[in-house]
Amino acid sequence: MKPGDRGYKRSWKNLLINKRYQLRFTLFMVGLSALLMVGLGAWVMSVADETTAVSKTSLRGDACPRLPAVGATPAGAEDEPALPAPSMKLDEPDGSAAAPAPGSAAPAANPVTPGSAAAPAADNVPRDATRGGVNRPALPGVGGRESPPEIDRHVKVQIDESSMTLTPTLPPDFADRVTAHWACELRQAATYERLERGRLRILWAMIATGIALVIGLALYGIKMTHRVAGPLFKVGLYLHKMRDGRFDKVYNLRKGDQLVDFYDQFKAAHGGIVAMQQDDIARIARVIAAADAAGLGQHPAVAELRELSARKEKSIE
Amino acid sequence: MSDPTAATGLPSPVPRSRHQRKLSNYLLDKNLQLRYILLVTLLSAVISGALGYMIYDQSRLASESIERDLQVLTVGDTSRQEFTSILAGKDQALVYEMVGLGLGLVVILSAYLVIMTHKVAGPLFKVSTYFEQMAEGRLGVVTPLRRGDMLQDFFGEFKAMHESLRARAQADVAALERATTALRDARGEADAAGRGKLDDALTALDQHVAGRKKQLA
Numbered sequence: 397m398k399p400g401d402r403g404y405k406r407s408w409k410n411l412l413i414n415k416r417y418q419l420r421f422t423l424f425m426v427g428l429s430a431l432l433m434v435g436l437g438a439w440v441m442s443v444a445d446e447t448t449a450v451s452k453t454s455l456r457g458d459a460c461p462r463l464p465a466v467g468a469t470p471a472g473a474e475d476e477p478a479l480p481a482p483s484m485k486l487d488e489p490d491g492s493a494a495a496p497a498p499g500s501a502a503p504a505a506n507p508v509t510p511g512s513a514a515a516p517a518a519d520n521v522p523r524d525a526t527r528g529g530v531n532r533p534a535l536p537g538v539g540g541r542e543s544p545p546e547i548d549r550h551v552k553v554q555i556d557e558s559s560m561t562l563t564p565t566l567p568p569d570f571a572d573r574v575t576a577h578w579a580c581e582l583r584q585a586a587t588y589e590r591l592e593r594g595r596l597r598i599l600w601a602m603i604a605t606g607i608a609l610v611i612g613l614a615l616y617g618i619k620m621t622h623r624v625a626g627p628l629f630k631v632g633l634y635l636h637k638m639r640d641g642r643f644d645k646v647y648n649l650r651k652g653d654q655l656v657d658f659y660d661q662f663k664a665a666h667g668g669i670v671a672m673q674q675d676d677i678a679r680i681a682r683v684i685a686a687a688d689a690a691g692l693g694q695h696p697a698v699a700e701l702r703e704l705s706a707r708k709e710k711s712i713e
Numbered sequence: 714m715s716d717p718t719a720a721t722g723l724p725s726p727v728p729r730s731r732h733q734r735k736l737s738n739y740l741l742d743k744n745l746q747l748r749y750i751l752l753v754t755l756l757s758a759v760i761s762g763a764l765g766y767m768i769y770d771q772s773r774l775a776s777e778s779i780e781r782d783l784q785v786l787t788v789g790d791t792s793r794q795e796f797t798s799i800l801a802g803k804d805q806a807l808v809y810e811m812v813g814l815g816l817g818l819v820v821i822l823s824a825y826l827v828i829m830t831h832k833v834a835g836p837l838f839k840v841s842t843y844f845e846q847m848a849e850g851r852l853g854v855v856t857p858l859r860r861g862d863m864l865q866d867f868f869g870e871f872k873a874m875h876e877s878l879r880a881r882a883q884a885d886v887a888a889l890e891r892a893t894t895a896l897r898d899a900r901g902e903a904d905a906a907g908r909g910k911l912d913d914a915l916t917a918l919d920q921h922v923a924g925r926k927k928q929l930a
Contacts, residue, residue: 417863421829428825432818433760439814440768443807447768447775454778591774598767605760612756620749624833628867635874641881658841665847669878672850676885679921686914687896690907697895704888 411618414625422617429613430606437602448595455587460580464573620654627655631662643670643712673708680705746830753822761815765808772807776800829863836864840871851928852879879929886925893918 412418567573627649637644646663649656680701687698780797787793836858846853855872858865893915903911 414864414866416866417833420863421833424829425822425825429822432821436761436764436814436818440764443768444771447772450775451771451778454775454782457782587778591771594767594771594774598764598771601764601767605764609756609760613753616752628864632867632870635870639870639874639877641877655837658837661841661844661848665844668848668850672882675850675921676889679918680889683892683896683911683914683918686907686911687903690903690911692896692899692903692911695896695899697892697899700888701892704885708885 411622413622413629418618418621418625421621422614425617426610426614430610433602433606433609437606440602441599444595444598448591451591452588455584455591458580458584460584461573461577463577464567464570623652623654626650627653627659631659634662634666638666638669641707641711643673670712673712677705677708680708746827746834749826749830750823753826754819757818757822758815761811761818765811765815768811769804769808772804776804832861832863835859836862836868840868843871843875847875847878852882853930854879882925882929886922886929889918889922889925893922 630649634644634646643666646666649659653659684693684698684701684705687693687695687701692698779800783793783796787796839858843855852875855875857872858868862868896911896915900908900911
């Protein structure tokens with residue numbers, strides 16, 4: 397330790413030496429930073445939300461290849477249910493009637509629509525597969541206004557000697573198409589998740605940055621203002637002493653303190669005042685000596701000078 | 714910045730001016746003020762850079778997905794190039810916006826810090842000017858700080874000390890004057906041998922008192 401140093405050490409308890417100055421400075425800075433971060437965060441999140449929404453919408457538009465149905469129609473036919481082609485001719489009835497859907501179970505042998513006035517099918521003819529083999533009587537005539545006859549709801553199944561062999565046939569690229577479907581689905585889900593994760597990452601980064609900025613600036617502000625407030629506090633103590641007429645020795649600042657130049661100027665000022673006192677003492681001493689030599693040592697004015705000199709000497713001890 | 718020497722009563726080469734802030738004086742203590750500003754600038758740059766990178770990344774993802782869609786929709790179409798360049802331009806604009814916001818953050822915080830630190834450096838500058846005068850033994854009149862300055866408490870302590878010193882110095886001068894007058898009056902009672910020496914000492918004290926008065930003016 398240098399001769400001019402005293403054991404003043406930093407302590408967290410003394411961080412707020414000059415509360416008014418330190419808190420005013422720091423809180424203003426923190427408040428402004430928080431305000432700017434909120435504004436920046438709102439803008440960043442609006443952009444992030446927008447870009448994420450665009451990406452998600454785009455992703456939704458990318459349809460994955462469908463899963464092929466087992467034992468269904470050839471490849472590509474199962475992608476969309478076949479819709480009847482609309483008729484281009486005005487005088488033609490609806491295409492549904494004109495062109496039965498391919499692959500439907502409508503009987504080609506009986507093109508007459510139900511409910512028409514055409515002759516009903518004979519009872520001994522096997523029933524339409526669409527009706528589940530239910531033996532239904534024919535529907536009444538035009539308009540169907542007459543009360544319907546009682547429907548026999550029991551199924552009469554007559555099994556003749558027959559055999560049925562079920563041999564599921566899979567298309568040759570079945571496995572590839574299933575794989576492609578699920579790979580696409582998983583890829584999309586991953587991209588979806590990645591997008592959402594990116595958005596959340598920005599949000600959390602914003603929150604974390606905001607909190608870190610506020611706390612960091614608060615701590616930094618208090619620490620830095622303390623380095624200013626510390627020397628000021630010390631100078632303040634000396635100012636109190638000087639006000640009371642005591643001009644003690646001035647010690648050095650702690651390591652790391654700011655305002656070193658300012659403190660040096662204070663020391664010079666202190667030294668100047670001390671020099672003034674010493675000069676006064678010297679002048680008074682000469683007058684007292686001369687008065688003593690002239691036999692006026694007991695004069696009240698000399699006594700007053702002695703008192704003044706003693707006070708000044710005491711002040712610079 | 715104010716000129717505290719103008720308030721001391723000492724002969725001043727320049728006329729006394731109003732205490733006003735000047736833009737050129739905002740960096741009074743460069744070391745103190747620039748240290749804060751540099752840190753805040755770096756902090757703002759890091760924050761803006763990190764956020765800018767993240768948001769650009771997200772925007773780039775959106776642009777890529779749109780470009781993918783466009784590839785399907787505009788096969789053999791020249792408009793794809795146009796759309797792609799528009800998307801790239803939007804991404805670029807986002808980068809510029811982020812840079813602009815970062816710069817704005819830096820400028821606002823730096824300007825704020827310059828003003829705030831100036832409000833600290835200003836009073837310190839004023840007090841240090843008085844310190845310089847005190848070092849020369851001059852104890853003039855202390856003028857108050859400007860409105861909005863910080864460290865008002867500290868300046869109050871300084872002013873109290875300065876006024877106390879000044880009052881004490883004035884009292885000392887008065888005491889010395891009284892003593893000089895009294896001893897001159899009592900000169901007749903003094904020994905003839907010591908009279909000359911006493912006269913010299915009193916003359917020197919007179920000069921000293923005159924000097925002190927000048928310093929206290």
